[in-house]
Amino acid sequence: MGSARVEGPRLEAGLLPRVMAGVHLRPAVQRRLAGVAEIIERERLWHPVALCRILPASLEGPSGVRLDSGHVVEGDMEWLAGAREVAIVLVTLGAAWSEAVAACFRRDEPLRGYLLDDIGTTLLERLSRRLEAMARLSAHRRGLQAGSPRQPGQPGLPLSAQPLLAELAEARSIGIEVTATGMLAPVKSLSMIIGIGHGLPRWTQKDACLECPAFARCDHRRSAERCQ
Numbered sequence: 001m002g003s004a005r006v007e008g009p010r011l012e013a014g015l016l017p018r019v020m021a022g023v024h025l026r027p028a029v030q031r032r033l034a035g036v037a038e039i040i041e042r043e044r045l046w047h048p049v050a051l052c053r054i055l056p057a058s059l060e061g062p063s064g065v066r067l068d069s070g071h072v073v074e075g076d077m078e079w080l081a082g083a084r085e086v087a088i089v090l091v092t093l094g095a096a097w098s099e100a101v102a103a104c105f106r107r108d109e110p111l112r113g114y115l116l117d118d119i120g121t122t123l124l125e126r127l128s129r130r131l132e133a134m135a136r137l138s139a140h141r142r143g144l145q146a147g148s149p150r151q152p153g154q155p156g157l158p159l160s161a162q163p164l165l166a167e168l169a170e171a172r173s174i175g176i177e178v179t180a181t182g183m184l185a186p187v188k189s190l191s192m193i194i195g196i197g198h199g200l201p202r203w204t205q206k207d208a209c210l211e212c213p214a215f216a217r218c219d220h221r222r223s224a225e226r227c228q
Contacts, residue, residue, distance in 0.1 A: 007049040036115045050091035053169045057086045076156045083195035087135045088169045092189035120188045139196045147200030149192040165191050
């Protein structure tokens with residue numbers, strides 16, 4: 001139906017300062033944040049960009065959803081029951097962020113590298129929620145509802161769907177590629193599907209985290225446990 005590129009103030013507004021302010025560390029480590037902020041500013045790392053493509057869709061039983069492009073996304077698709085469209089969303093911090101992390105480790109600054117990597121992960125999570133909210137508002141304006149998103153690799157959407165989603169949304173136009181293992185490059189990138197229609201199921205961030213296979217070893221599980 002349509003594609004939209006989102007970047008600049010609409011995507012960035014106020015996010016980086018809030019994430020930086022929310023980093024709680026021991027006083028001796030907290031001082032290192034100034035150095036991380038300096039890297040972000042000096043190397044102009046904070047310029048996220050996102051794509052959203054909306055396609056008419058119909059559920060083909062519980063094991064797949066057919067898009068009007070003729071493609072079928074396979075998986076346990078009961079969470080898309082009630083969808084008449086799907087929004088395919090991709091967002092990235094860009095290659096420069098990952099390169100800056102690697103540079104910190106090459107300079108034997110592992111703590112700065114870890115902090116920069118962790119901040120990047122948190123920013124990506126917050127960006128995904130902002131994009132979800134944008135999709136929900138857009139659907140509401142058309143008299144529809146948006147369900148909660150799924151990312152490839154999460155229950156209900158296999159990682160094998162990643163190449164198709166990237167192709168349909170023209171991920172390369174914002175510098176995103178799919179690796180041979182189905183992951184996205186640059187590393188600080190993600191994709192997700194949001195169902196749009198009526199009566200779609202919704203769940204909290206906490207629900208999504210608790211059913212993630214990697215939850216037990218996730219560095220962000222404490223923040224997830226606080227989500228309501």
